[in-house]
Amino acid sequence: xxxxxxxxxxxxxxxxxxxxxxxxxxxxxxxxxxxxxxxxxxxxxxxxxxxxxxxxxxxxxxxxxxxxxxxxxxxxxxxxxxxxxxxxxxxxxxxxxxxxxxxxxxxxxxxxxxxxxxxxxxxxxxxxxxxxxxxxxxxxxxxxxxxxxxxxxxxxxxxxxxxxxxxxxxxxxxxxxxxxxxxxxxxxxxxxxxxxxxxxxxxxxxxxxxxxxxxxxxxxxxxxxxxxxxxxxxxxxxxxxxxxxxxxxxxxxxxxxxxxxxxxxxxxxxxxxxxxxxxxx
Amino acid sequence: xxxxxxxxxxxxxxxxxxxxxxxxxxxxxxxxxxxxxxxxxxxxxxxxxxxxxxxxxxxxxxxxxxxxxxxxxxxxxxxxxxxxxxxxxxxxxxxxxxxxxxxxxxxxxxxxxxxxxxxxxxxxxx
Numbered sequence: 001x002x003x004x005x006x007x008x009x010x011x012x013x014x015x016x017x018x019x020x021x022x023x024x025x026x027x028x029x030x031x032x033x034x035x036x037x038x039x040x041x042x043x044x045x046x047x048x049x050x051x052x053x054x055x056x057x058x059x060x061x062x063x064x065x066x067x068x069x070x071x072x073x074x075x076x077x078x079x080x081x082x083x084x085x086x087x088x089x090x091x092x093x094x095x096x097x098x099x100x101x102x103x104x105x106x107x108x109x110x111x112x113x114x115x116x117x118x119x120x121x122x123x124x125x126x127x128x129x130x131x132x133x134x135x136x137x138x139x140x141x142x143x144x145x146x147x148x149x150x151x152x153x154x155x156x157x158x159x160x161x162x163x164x165x166x167x168x169x170x171x172x173x174x175x176x177x178x179x180x181x182x183x184x185x186x187x188x189x190x191x192x193x194x195x196x197x198x199x200x201x202x203x204x205x206x207x208x209x210x211x212x213x214x215x216x217x218x219x220x221x222x223x224x225x226x227x228x229x230x231x232x233x234x235x236x237x238x239x240x241x242x243x244x245x246x247x248x249x250x251x252x253x254x255x256x257x258x259x260x261x262x263x264x265x266x267x268x269x270x271x272x273x274x275x276x277x278x279x280x281x
Numbered sequence: 282x283x284x285x286x287x288x289x290x291x292x293x294x295x296x297x298x299x300x301x302x303x304x305x306x307x308x309x310x311x312x313x314x315x316x317x318x319x320x321x322x323x324x325x326x327x328x329x330x331x332x333x334x335x336x337x338x339x340x341x342x343x344x345x346x347x348x349x350x351x352x353x354x355x356x357x358x359x360x361x362x363x364x365x366x367x368x369x370x371x372x373x374x375x376x377x378x379x380x381x382x383x384x385x386x387x388x389x390x391x392x393x394x395x396x397x398x399x400x401x402x403x404x405x406x407x
Contacts, residue, residue, distance in 0.1 A: 156351040208401060
């Protein structure tokens with residue numbers, strides 16, 4: 001044999017290279033260059049804006065309109081909503097802001113709408129309590145961040161839900177959420193404070209608690225929707241119209257009518273998370 | 282073999298120590314647990330033998346189906362009685378005592394499922 005080891009290695013190397021690259025080269029030639037696009041939405045600019053005009057009208061997408069003025073008129077309403085939610089879902093009150101668990105809470109305008117200009121805004125606006133809860137984004141960053149798929153988008157309602165059984169407490173979702181809608185249980189929710197008072201004042205026997213080391217957030221009252229009830233906060237508002245809940249993809253729903261008739265804003269819509277919460281300011 | 286006089290007695294002592302629980306109890310496995318059956322219900326969601334061996338898998342299926350897959354929250358027994366596919370709001374509505382039902386076998390077999398870290402057990406009435 002005349003073939004030298006050097007020649008053999010050259011041919012072997014070239015063949016390996018060709019074998020590895022040929023399929024992807026063929027793929028490129030046949031289909032054209034692939035544009036890197038993380039989102040499945042084709043209209044990239046439109047999706048990034050997350051504005052009101054675009055609506056991927058597939059399936060049900062539950063959303064909420066919050067009338068901030070109504071909460072300004074009735075100052076107690078906000079706290080009633082918080083109390084209704086937190087007692088329904090056994091949300092612990094650890095008594096300090098650092099460990100606070102919140103499913104629904106009030107924020108001032110400056111902190112709720114960080115993307116808005118606050119220069120020379122009317123003073124009345126800053127005194128209004130803005131009800132904030134999980135935005136149940138149509139493009140939720142927390143779902144992408146979760147390594148165990150403990151948080152996921154519900155197929156039936158479009159809400160962003162949590163499977164507490166699966167949460168490993170890595171808190172990636174908390175880092176991913178731009179709205180601060182997620183809280184981590186640094187302490188045992190079933191525990192007691194220094195005065196011997198339990199962190200959960202009134203235990204709802206129909207709903208579980210969480211354990212230490214688990215993240216929690218608003219679940220759009222999935223357990224209540226499943227039995228045909230409205231979310232606890234919406235129910236607490238009664239017929240004041242301060243909160244309207246319904247299917248955003250249904251053009252004949254009450255929420256769609258409210259949205260069509262009023263000027264609304266979303267929290268940090270420019271991030272492209274497509275929040276399902278709308279505010280009438 | 283070297284040190285035969287040490288190894289053989291050593292082995293006998295070792296086997297004796299390891300098997301201590303068996304011969305100390307005289308081969309008796311202890312009182313077999315008798316989980317208390319509910320008085321108000323006549324049938325369970327599945328056959329007794331199936332429930333005895335497979336209730337944990339069934340609960341996991343319920344969990345994934347209800348929480349993640351938008352599955353039915355209600356089921357029906359063979360004779361048509363509706364029940365909630367839920368540990369807290371289903372099972373424990375008939376089996377009203379965790380101590381007398383769940384714990385009876387779980388303590389005996391030394392298993393500690395973490396259901397009750399989150400789920401709320403019914404109030405024990407004594």
